[in-house]
Amino acid sequence: MKFLNIFILGIIVLSCNSKTDTEPQEQNTEATSEQSTLSQIHLEESQVVLGKLSDINFGESLTVTGMIDVPPKNKSVISTFIGGYIVKTPLLIGDRVSKGQLLVTLENPEYVELQQNYLELSEQLNYLKSEYNRQKTLYDENISSEKNYLKAQSQYKSNLAHFNGLKKKLQMLNLNPERVTSGNIVSTINLYAPIAGYVTKVNVSNGAFVSANDVIMEIVDTEHIHLELSVFEKDIMKVKKGQSIEFQIPEASNTIFEAEVHLVGTTIDESTRRVKVHGHVDNEEQHFIVGMYVTAKVLVTHDMGKGIPRSAVIQDDTGSYIYVLKELKGNNSYEKVKVSLGKQNENNVEILNAEGIKDKNIVIKGAKVLKVAI
Structure with missing residues (x-):
C-alpha cells in the first residue's frame, strides 16, 4: 500500500506539471495569431489611396503615338x-x-x-x-x-x-x-x-x-518643344486644329501633360498609312528631351462629368458602391455608399449621384483589399 500511494502521488504531480506547461503555449499561439491579423490589416490599410471626384471628359478620344520634337x-x-x-x-x-x-x-x-x-x-x-x-x-x-x-x-x-x-x-x-x-x-x-x-x-x-x-x-534648341504624332488614315478626318491633347511619356513618368493640335498633315505616309499631326505643348518648361516616345489621346469631343477611377468601384449582386472616409481618429472608418454609374472610358467611370459625395474623400485605390479587411 505504501508503494501504491507513492506511485499515485507521482502521477498526480506529473499531470499538474504537464497542464502548467501546455497553457502558456496555447496563450502564445493565440497572441501570435492576433498579432498576425493586426499586421495584415495594417498592410491592407497602407494600400489604400484616397481621392475625390473630379471633372473628367467622357467624350470620344483617339489613342495615338508619337515623339517629342522641335521645329527644323x-x-x-x-x-x-x-x-x-x-x-x-x-x-x-x-x-x-x-x-x-x-x-x-x-x-x-x-x-x-x-x-x-x-x-x-x-x-x-x-x-x-x-x-x-x-x-x-x-x-x-x-x-x-x-x-x-x-x-x-x-x-x-x-x-x-x-x-x-x-x-x-x-x-x-x-x-x-x-x-x-x-x-x-x-x-x-x-x-x-x-x-x-x-x-x-x-x-x-x-x-x-x-x-x-x-x-x-x-x-538642338529646346525652347519650342512640340509633339509629332502619327494618326491612322481612318481617324484623321476626326482631328481638327485646336483640339486638346493629353499625353504621357511612359518610359519616364506617369504624369499626364497637355497639348493642343496646331497643324494636321495633308499627306499620308504610303508605308504606314498614317498622317503627321503637330501639337503645341502647354508647359514647355518641363524637362522634355527631343526623341522621347509618347502615348497620347486626342480629345475629339467633350462630354464632361463627375467621375472617379474604375478601381474605386466595387460591384456585387446588390449593385455598385464605393467606400467613403467617415472619420479619422487613430484608425480610419469607412462608409459604404451605393452609386449610380454613367458613362465610362478606359480608366474612369462617371458617378451620376455625385451631389452628396463630391467633397468627400473616396477610396480610389485599394477598395477591394479594404472590403476584405472590413
Whole structure:
C-alpha cells in the first residue's frame, strides 16, 4: 500500500506539471495569431489611396503615338566645307551653347593654299584692272585696237570673278579676307554655333580627320518643344486644329501633360498609312528631351462629368458602391455608399449621384483589399 500511494502521488504531480506547461503555449499561439491579423490589416490599410471626384471628359478620344520634337529651324548640324584635322573640341554632349560660340577648331594645309591663292590673285587683279583701264582709254582715242581692249577686259573680269569666288570661300570658312589681304595667313579655321541650344551629338575627338560634310556635332534648341504624332488614315478626318491633347511619356513618368493640335498633315505616309499631326505643348518648361516616345489621346469631343477611377468601384449582386472616409481618429472608418454609374472610358467611370459625395474623400485605390479587411 505504501508503494501504491507513492506511485499515485507521482502521477498526480506529473499531470499538474504537464497542464502548467501546455497553457502558456496555447496563450502564445493565440497572441501570435492576433498579432498576425493586426499586421495584415495594417498592410491592407497602407494600400489604400484616397481621392475625390473630379471633372473628367467622357467624350470620344483617339489613342495615338508619337515623339517629342522641335521645329527644323531649332536643329543645326555642324560640318565643314573643306575637311581638316580636329585641333580643339571643348564641348561635351549636354553642354549649353550660345549663338556664335566657338565649337571646334580644324587645321589643314589646304586652308593656307586657299589664302595664298586669294592674296596672289588680289595683287594680280590690281595690275589687270590698271591694264584694262589703259586699254579702254587707248581704244576710246582710237590709238589701240579693239582686240587688245577686249582681251584686257576679258582677263580682268574673269580674274575678278575668280577673286570674288575665293573671297566667298574664305568667308564660308570663317576667315577674314581683309586680314588675308594684309598678309595674315593662318592654318586653322573655327566653326561657331549658328543657333543657341544644347549639344546633342559629338562625333569627333582631337586629332581626328573630318571630310567635307561629315557631321561633327549637332545642336538642338529646346525652347519650342512640340509633339509629332502619327494618326491612322481612318481617324484623321476626326482631328481638327485646336483640339486638346493629353499625353504621357511612359518610359519616364506617369504624369499626364497637355497639348493642343496646331497643324494636321495633308499627306499620308504610303508605308504606314498614317498622317503627321503637330501639337503645341502647354508647359514647355518641363524637362522634355527631343526623341522621347509618347502615348497620347486626342480629345475629339467633350462630354464632361463627375467621375472617379474604375478601381474605386466595387460591384456585387446588390449593385455598385464605393467606400467613403467617415472619420479619422487613430484608425480610419469607412462608409459604404451605393452609386449610380454613367458613362465610362478606359480608366474612369462617371458617378451620376455625385451631389452628396463630391467633397468627400473616396477610396480610389485599394477598395477591394479594404472590403476584405472590413
